[in-house]
Amino acid sequence: MSGMNEQEAQLVEWLADMREEEAHELANRMLLEEGADPLRVLELCRMAMDVVGKRFEEGEYFLPELVLAGEMLETIGAVAKPLIVQGEGGAAAKLGRVLIGTVHGDLHDIGKNIVSFMLDINGFEVKDIGIDVPVKTFIDEINEFKPDVVGLSGFLTLAFDSMKETIAAFEKEGMRDRFKIMIGGGQIDETVRAYTGADAFGVNAVEAVNLCRGWTGAAA
Amino acid sequence: MSEMIGPYEQTAEAKAAYDARWQRLLSLARLEQPDRMPVGLHSFFWPANYGGITYKELMYDYDKAKQVTLDAAIELEPDGVYPLLLGSTIGRMLEKFDFKQLQWPGHGVGDMQPFQYLDREYMKAEEYDDFLFDPTGFYLHKYLPRVLGVFEGFDKLPRFAGMHYLRTMYGMRPFALPEVRASFDRIVAAAEETNTLFAHHLDWVQRLRAAGFPLANGTVATSPYDIIADYFRGATGMMKDLYRHKDKLKLVLGKMSTIVTRITIENARLAGHPIVFIPIHWAPDAFMSPKQFEEFWWPPFRKMLMGMIEADLIPMPMWESDCTKRLEVIKDIPAGKCIYWFERTDLVKAYEVLGDRVALRGNLSPSLLTTGTPEEVDAAVKHLVDNIWNKGGCMMLDGAFGIPDETPVDNVRAMFNAARKYAG
Incomplete structure (x- = not known):
């Protein structure tokens, strides 16, 4: 520029x-x-x-x-x-694709929305599939969107099991190694990361951006 | 000699146990280390899992709710018990009032899911002036009809202020409107359900007391900032108001501080219990800058704490998430008057900063309690005992925010057993 x-x-x-x-x-x-x-x-x-x-x-x-x-x-x-005049410029190339949603049973979305926004303005193509997302919806959306990173959000303690179940379903579908998984939300820590089988966790939106940058090889 | 607590007999042994537990809580708050480290029992839906009933049953079935919570208390022998029915067995009341701010089993979530709050804008930014001019009028005409379906006809109520002489009667015509009459009928029916809930709560408190267990707190309050952020403006609305409406926001917070202090003192006196539980949502380090915290959050809350302390109450704020950077600021209160409960703040660090000012409560992590082993829970309790209790600290053991709903019973037992093993 x-x-x-x-x-x-x-x-x-x-x-x-x-x-x-x-x-x-x-x-x-x-x-x-x-x-x-x-x-x-x-x-x-x-x-x-x-x-x-x-x-x-x-x-x-x-x-x-x-x-x-x-x-x-x-x-x-x-x-x-x-x-913007059509055809002018053209969309900038995105750094990578991130699919994000709050796991089933949990209706919280403030943190997820902030993470989506920060990823978006940092050059990622973000698809936010909302709250209380059933495992099958995650799988269908992944098959369609083909993300580089999947973000699972959850505020309640019940989200620990929902995340674990969602990630186990990715394994079962044979899609687990096609993308990285990050988790985040109120109570998430390293113990929960290990319990759920996610690749990483973040405590704020900037950590989420940095994780995605690291995984997609984008320069910080 | 046994005594009667309502219709329930309290043996001499249970009375001695009750008195010892009660004194433990009071001396802790005064910063006098009691004979042993007290342990709290606080939860929302864990008692359902403990007693083998659904979350929906815990919310709707008064008798089953009383039974499972009493069974848990009697087995675990806590020193203070949260008023569990008022926290969880609220399904019938919510339904009768047509409460709009929660989703709960049968109303938006499944039978084995906890209730969840709906973060929305319940007061618009342009309504700050209405609120400031006449809070009660704002409640009657706007706020209550928005959050409680039974008040839907109240938007038609007359404006009372300014009525005089014959206009005090002319102005009352709206009371004859069918929608206003219907609202009153529904409100009466709903209030009867609240009475039923409180009758069960009092019965439960008497049974608990007869068995030797006091409540950990008699009533609950909310900080002025959190009331406006959570229940009026919504999370993002409030965050924008810090920039867009800062002066009006400060006026509303000041007013809310006085209002809540008065209500809380009244409620605590009715409950006959000095300890007031204050769950705190918007203080965490990550939620606003130190400057914003000291400008917006802390002053109205401190004023409220001081008002409660002057009324001989014991505020027990529960600082959610990580509030490490707030410790020096929230230390600014008289010594021996409060119990500070921390969720994710390192309790040992909190003890180092606040140990001579307030008693502490907490804080086994939710991930440990739900996914760890009893041995890991034991070790975590020992860590707190070694670094706080054994150094003369006044602390009450609990989960980070009580017992998470999904906690295996053996981990809860491990928590209580470890407290007895390491700290009397």
Whole structure:
């Protein structure tokens, strides 16, 4: 990406600093009044999200900033995307495919949604198949989506057994070695990872991104 | 000499055991190490697995629920028992009120699944002003109809504030509306179910007491921030409010702090028990920055703790997840007045920081209790005893958040046996 002009740098800074109103006003002005390239504006958003991710990793930002950043990105995306001329640019190559869902019996989704968002803005193609996902649905979705990584989420202690059962079913289907499995959620730790047979666990969204990067060979 | 606890006889031996357990809890809170390390029995659905009934039965069948929870208490001999019926046997009450914030067996989840909370926006961001202007009016017209189906007609209720003279009567016409009358009928029927639940709870408490076991806490409260985050704005709504509506949010939190403190003092007095259990959801290290914690979360909660302490109550917050980075901040309370229960915070580390300020409770990990062996549970208890109790620390042993539903009975037995083996 080439260097940024002053206005572009301002947008990245305001997004990264959570100055929502100023960022939205500037993005709207660039897109709707000044005819800025929508792909360039989205690229600037992605650059701002890199800063947000870094600040999260460094312990300066926490969940509220990830959530607000997600919302700012969505709002600007809603303005920018309809302005993209068909055939222009083309979708950027994705780093890998991640299928993610909350295991059966568990209805929690806040953590899963944040992980999906962080993977998405970090260049992964994410398919989120929701909450309380039956084993068979995971298998069907895997066969169709062919992910590099499968993320199993769960907040309740009952999720330990649901995860174990889901991973055992992957083994039985003969598909276990086709992808890596990461687990995460409220009570997940190394003991649960070993119990379920997952490849790794993560305690936050940045760890999930780093795991996926490591597995897909993507540079951090 | 035996005594009667309601209709139940309490032998002299049971009375002595009850008194010893009760004193153990009170001296612990005062930071005086009791004769032995107390152990708590706290759970939601584990007693169903213990007693061989379904989760749905535990939620709906008062008699079976009383039996399995009493059997568990009598076998394990805890020093304090959570009011288990009020925590779990709520199915009929939820149904009668048409409660919208949970899914439970028969209502969205299966017979062997626990109830689960539905994180939604129950108050919109633009309603902060309504709440601040008139919280009771907001409850009557907006909040209660949203969370309890039986209150659906209440959105038609008149606005009371401002009524005067003949308008106090003219204004009452909405009470004659069919939907308002229907709401009242349903509310009365639902309230009768709550009365039934409380009658069973009191019966259970008397039987428990006759057998020698006190409650670990008489009532439950929630922190102001958690009430607004969980039950009003929803998780993501609240996180955005930290930026978008910070001033109004602080006003609401301040108001909620006073309201909850008053209700909690009243409830604790009715329950005749000073210990108040306060499960805490939004304090963990990962959920907000230290600055946000000190700006939004802690001040209204500290005010609430101080109000409770001034009323001679013993707050027992249960700090969910990992709160290591909060320890220095939450230390700012008078010594010997609270029991801090930690879920994933290293209890030994908590003891190092808070040992001279509060008693501790916890915290065998859920993964250990559900997937480990009795020997591993024994070793984990010994670790806590060696590093806290044997150093003069005041701690009550428990699971990280009580006994997880799926815990094998032998692991629970191992936890209680190890406490006796290593700490009296």
